[in-house]
Amino acid sequence: MKELKILGVVVVFTLILYWGVEPFAHSQMHKHVEGHDFKYPDLPALKVKGNAENGKALVAACVGCHSIKSQGMAAPMDAVTSAQTYGVNPPDLSNMGALLDEKFFAHFLLDPAKVTKSKHFAMPPSAGSEQDAADIVAYFKSIAPKEISPKEAYETACGRCHANRYDHWTQIGEVPKTKSNIKTGVDLDALAFKKKVGIYENKLADYMGKLPPDLSIIIRARSEQFLETFVEDPQSQLPGTAMPRVGLTKEGYEKVKDYLEKTGDPSKPKREELGPWVIGYFILFAFLAFLWKKSIWKGHH
Amino acid sequence: MANNNGRRDFMGKALGGFTALGGLGALYAMKRTWDPLPSVKAAGFTTLNMKEYKEGQLVTEKWRGKPIFVLKQTPATIEKLKKEKPDDLKRLIKVGDAHYTVCIGLCTHLGCIPGFRPEEQDFLCACHGGMYDITAQVTKAPPPRGLDIPPFRIDGEKLVLGEEGPEYKKMLEDGITMPV
Amino acid sequence: MAHFDENARPFSHKWLNERLAVDTLKRVLSTEYWIPKNINFLWAMGMVLAATFGLLLISGIFLLMYYQPNTQLAFDSVNYTIMSEVGYGWLWRHIHGVGASVVFLIIYIHMFTGIYYGSYKRGRELIWLSGMLLFVLFSAEAFSGYMLPWGQMSYWAGMVITNLFSMGGLHLNGLVEWIRGDYVPGQAFLNRFFMLHVLLVPLAIIGVIVLHFGTLRIPHVNNQDGEEIDFEEAAELYKAGKVKESKVIPFNPVFLSKDVFVMGVYFVIFFYLVFYHFEFAMDPVNFDPADPLKTPTHIYPEWYFLWSYEVLRPFSTNIGLIAFAFAQVIFFLLPFLDRSPNVAPASRRGLFKYWFWALLIDMIILTFMGKLPPEGIWSTIGLVAALTFFGLWIALPIITSKEKKL
Numbered sequence: 027m028k029e030l031k032i033l034g035v036v037v038v039f040t041l042i043l044y045w046g047v048e049p050f051a052h053s054q055m056h057k058h059v060e061g062h063d064f065k066y067p068d069l070p071a072l073k074v075k076g077n078a079e080n081g082k083a084l085v086a087a088c089v090g091c092h093s094i095k096s097q098g099m100a101a102p103m104d105a106v107t108s109a110q111t112y113g114v115n116p117p118d119l120s121n122m123g124a125l126l127d128e129k130f131f132a133h134f135l136l137d138p139a140k141v142t143k144s145k146h147f148a149m150p151p152s153a154g155s156e157q158d159a160a161d162i163v164a165y166f167k168s169i170a171p172k173e174i175s176p177k178e179a180y181e182t183a184c185g186r187c188h189a190n191r192y193d194h195w196t197q198i199g200e201v202p203k204t205k206s207n208i209k210t211g212v213d214l215d216a217l218a219f220k221k222k223v224g225i226y227e228n229k230l231a232d233y234m235g236k237l238p239p240d241l242s243i244i245i246r247a248r249s250e251q252f253l254e255t256f257v258e259d260p261q262s263q264l265p266g267t268a269m270p271r272v273g274l275t276k277e278g279y280e281k282v283k284d285y286l287e288k289t290g291d292p293s294k295p296k297r298e299e300l301g302p303w304v305i306g307y308f309i310l311f312a313f314l315a316f317l318w319k320k321s322i323w324k325g326h327h
Numbered sequence: 328m329a330n331n332n333g334r335r336d337f338m339g340k341a342l343g344g345f346t347a348l349g350g351l352g353a354l355y356a357m358k359r360t361w362d363p364l365p366s367v368k369a370a371g372f373t374t375l376n377m378k379e380y381k382e383g384q385l386v387t388e389k390w391r392g393k394p395i396f397v398l399k400q401t402p403a404t405i406e407k408l409k410k411e412k413p414d415d416l417k418r419l420i421k422v423g424d425a426h427y428t429v430c431i432g433l434c435t436h437l438g439c440i441p442g443f444r445p446e447e448q449d450f451l452c453a454c455h456g457g458m459y460d461i462t463a464q465v466t467k468a469p470p471p472r473g474l475d476i477p478p479f480r481i482d483g484e485k486l487v488l489g490e491e492g493p494e495y496k497k498m499l500e501d502g503i504t505m506p507v
Numbered sequence: 508m509a510h511f512d513e514n515a516r517p518f519s520h521k522w523l524n525e526r527l528a529v530d531t532l533k534r535v536l537s538t539e540y541w542i543p544k545n546i547n548f549l550w551a552m553g554m555v556l557a558a559t560f561g562l563l564l565i566s567g568i569f570l571l572m573y574y575q576p577n578t579q580l581a582f583d584s585v586n587y588t589i590m591s592e593v594g595y596g597w598l599w600r601h602i603h604g605v606g607a608s609v610v611f612l613i614i615y616i617h618m619f620t621g622i623y624y625g626s627y628k629r630g631r632e633l634i635w636l637s638g639m640l641l642f643v644l645f646s647a648e649a650f651s652g653y654m655l656p657w658g659q660m661s662y663w664a665g666m667v668i669t670n671l672f673s674m675g676g677l678h679l680n681g682l683v684e685w686i687r688g689d690y691v692p693g694q695a696f697l698n699r700f701f702m703l704h705v706l707l708v709p710l711a712i713i714g715v716i717v718l719h720f721g722t723l724r725i726p727h728v729n730n731q732d733g734e735e736i737d738f739e740e741a742a743e744l745y746k747a748g749k750v751k752e753s754k755v756i757p758f759n760p761v762f763l764s765k766d767v768f769v770m771g772v773y774f775v776i777f778f779y780l781v782f783y784h785f786e787f788a789m790d791p792v793n794f795d796p797a798d799p800l801k802t803p804t805h806i807y808p809e810w811y812f813l814w815s816y817e818v819l820r821p822f823s824t825n826i827g828l829i830a831f832a833f834a835q836v837i838f839f840l841l842p843f844l845d846r847s848p849n850v851a852p853a854s855r856r857g858l859f860k861y862w863f864w865a866l867l868i869d870m871i872i873l874t875f876m877g878k879l880p881p882e883g884i885w886s887t888i889g890l891v892a893a894l895t896f897f898g899l900w901i902a903l904p905i906i907t908s909k910e911k912k913l
């Protein structure tokens with residue numbers, strides 16, 4: 027039928043147009059980076075097995091800077107003071123064993139700057155030998171909780187450098203609930219908190235060279251492939267970037283991604299729920315319209 | 328053509344009805360868009376520290392953007408009420424040992440803010456002359472009833488506005504105040 | 508003085524007729540507005556456009572309820588408040604974004620249908636001109652709307668496009684600042700483009716849509732065989748009950764019933780895109796907040812502006828601007844550059860047939876190149892395609908004047 031032929035022509039041209047401005051253009055614009063499934067092939071396999079008991083003794087050195095809240099060990103300094111001292115607040119270590127790749131973790135303890143691929147990394151080498159490193163890693167694995175929420179993963183892995191304002195997260199923690207003075211409208215507690223965040227961010231920007239961006243909606247600003255390969259190895263996508271390689275496992279990354287999806291694309295589940303209904307509605311609508319058209323056009327040809 | 332007309336009408340009506348159904352769905356989405364945001368609703372709680380108030384002094388707080396009158400009653404007022412207007416006592420909220428008037432400071436007539444007159448120990452609404460006594464019970468029309476009491480829950484020495492505690496539910500049951 | 512029946516019941520048929528001539532209106536605009544029978548679904552694109560405009564309007568109204576035209580707040584009011592807090596806010600936004608992109612696809616199909624069947628001449632010049640006016644207004648609407656989320660693409664597109672008005676070598680920086688109300692796109696700029704997007708341009712669009720419909724009434728729409736129809740004779744035949752023999756159908760309900768079916772199919776595709784495939788219409792780069800101190804690595808307009816952008820890109824500033832201006836207005840001149848007396852499908856019009864397909868393919872190539880980085884082979888292809896574009900328009904009067912009368 028002639029009309030179908032015309033439709034075919036329109037569809038073909040539309041698809042060519044789409045192909046050219048979307049998949050093809052993007053394949054030409056962005057360099058392709060191969061991911062390695064968070065396996066860190068540049069790091070050699072560990073030659074020794076770790077012992078959590080020995081590790082426990084060695085961890086005394088860590089808590090000079092870090093907290094391990096799940097074990098009741100508090101941070102020696104608050105976040106802002108830490109940033110003023112080191113440039114950034116050292117993370118709480120409670121969940122590290124659950125998020126970091128074992129091999130990465132151990133090599134990281136031996137030479138943080140090299141393994142994270144960032145030029146200036148505040149943390150000094152913190153294990154004397156491969157055996158020590160493996161023991162410490164074994165200890166953190168032994169205390170790691172079984173289940174980590176996406177938010178906890180984000181806080182530990184990204185949250186000290188990247189705010190997430192859509193989830194009221196700042197680099198120094200949740201934005202507290204405060205109340206303004208009823209007579210003046212001034213909210214001193216909120217201002218004080220803002221100032222703390224400000225001091226922290228200034229220090230962080232000095233340390234990193236620029237302020238790491240807020241990640242509220244990064245999930246829509248970058249492709250999935252970019253995010254995954256970038257987090258696995260920042261240098262692969264942005265050579266020279268100050269962001270360190272954080273050494274997440276694949277599962278750890280999935281957790282972080284879940285969180286980013288929740289803050290940056292919260293309508294996804296709603297879209298998926300409503301979509302079939304609306305599309306189904308219009309399929310039925312088109313069908314009824316077809317029957318109506320047929321009844322009206324009867325006798326016209 | 329005649330027998331064709333029937334089918335034609337039927338199909339037209341079926342399509343029309345189906346379109347109206349879709350229209351209803353769209354209207355529902357539009358209605359939801361018009362609803363207050365979750366963050367607005369979540370912000371509908373205010374905690375008052377009742378120890379901070381002084382007897383006989385009216386303080387205005389804010390809850391859901393509306394003025395809230397808080398007046399800690401003096402023992403003398405309580406004695407007087409017991410004798411003259413025992414019903415009004417039911418409008419007071421007891422936190423610790425003290426009795427408080429806590430109400431939405433918007434006239435139940437048309438929503439102006441009545442002014443407190445310390446000498447007369449009453450409230451006067453300047454808009455249309457409505458009057459309320461010291462417990463914010465209406466004494467002179469046009470307002471139809473006393474000032475409304477916001478939902479509250481007593482939490483030790485604190486009062487959480489926006490949550491419904493047993494004392495508030497009892498007030499509703501007794502018809503002391505209306506749901507807001 | 509007209510005659511009014513004192514006894515007519517208010518709002519009865521008679522009462523309304525005396526005051527509003529409802530019967531006449533209905534006849535002139537719908538039941539006796541005659542459409543040729545030999546048309547295909549491409550003639551439904553006009554109503555599909557009207558429906559898409561309706562969707563844009565409705566979704567826009569609901570976006571407006573929480574959008575904040577403020578450089579500090581705009582980004583989050585869209586990406587946070589509307590997308591996650593407002594009930595169905597995400598749905599309005601996706602409909603609006605996808606609608607804004609798809610409307611151009613349909614406009615282009617509608618335009619090329621007109622070109623293919625020669626529906627722009629011999630009495631239909633004003634249809635074409637009002638249509639082109641709609642194209643320009645839709646472009647303005649799309650551009651101003653693109654500013655509103657105040658993301659990186661908003662900002663840098665605003666920067667680049669307003670800079671065009673410095674007119675290259677003329678250095679009219681004052682004009683650029685006047686348009687922006689500032690040295691750079693800032694608060695004043697956002698506010699005025701907001702005004703344009705939600706008030707002035709839509710108002711103009713609605714007006715011109717009415718005009719466009721009006722220009723159709725007397726010449727009637729064309730048909731797929733280029734046949735000259737005696738509408739009065741055919742209408743009499745139809746009214747006499749000879750619907751099979753008549754060459755025309757009434758707009759309502761016969762033509763409309765087909766339109767509605769086409770619209771139904773269109774909406775299935777449209778909402779599939781809204782729910783599952785909206786990325787093409789919502790550029791990732793615009794999900795980074797505007798940063799006046801950092802230009803994104805790749806900047807490019809939305810796909811529907813790419814061909815005219817590419818016409819500008821291969822040349823030096825001044826020539827580029829002239830080329831760009833040429834591309835913007837040349838379609839207006841189509842009815843006057845086509846010198847052939849024939850109103851017929853391109854397939855029957857000799858050289859014009861090749862001209863048509865060459866123009867379509869050339870514009871698609873320009874569109875591709877407009878998005879690719881202007882480097883190496885892409886630049887060369889872009890340049891050739893741009894030159895071809897001019898060549899085609901220069902050739903048009905020549906090849907059409909040689910065309911034989913059918």
Ligand code: HEM
Pocket residue numbers: 549550551552553554556557560614617618621624626627631634635636637638639640641642645716719723727728729730
């Ligand atoms: C939103 C914008 C527009 C709307 C709502 C619209 C609507 C319509 C409608 C309802 C028709 C009659 C049915 C049909 O032939 O499809 C029509 C016809 C036409 N339109 Fe548009 N139109 C729009 C934009 C344009 C543009 C951008 C052009 C080209 C520059 C254009 C050129 C024409 C022509 C040439 C016809 C006559 C077709 C014929 O006679 O066969 N229109 N338009």
Ligand code: FES
Pocket residue numbers: 434435436437438439452453454455456457469470
């Ligand atoms: S509003 Fe108070 S008396 Fe009318």
